[in-house]
Amino acid sequence: MEANVKALIEQENYYTEITTGAHTIIADEPLDLGGKDKGFDPMELLTAALSACTLATLKMYMDRKNWTAQKIDVEIHLDNNRETRTTTFTRTLHFEGTDLTEEQIKRLHQIAEACPVHKALTGEITINTRIK
8 A cells, every 4th residue: 555645834833734635634733842733743643543544444344244333433542752762552442332242352453453554553664765
């Protein structure tokens, strides 16, 4: 899978417009870091990507298996320790309006860990930077 995203920052401190195709989101920093808190900060965007991917992957799997839930929500806490250079995501899933068995819950745990963003974050990552 490939993704192409463009981001633009101009004169307003930290206010960044991020686009892909016809979609735009805003990133910013909180007030205490000099931003105006007009959007997600970069680490929140990373956490949001894992959240969205987890839920979409679970929903697709459950639909294929004809397992129903009225609602699935995920809460992810990110702890990014700059001193030790370690990052920990704590993901909590909640299924509402369903009678999942213990076996189904175990399988959904495996499926959550197989979402593409989870795989990207836990796999080998290479970042190539070019300046034009």
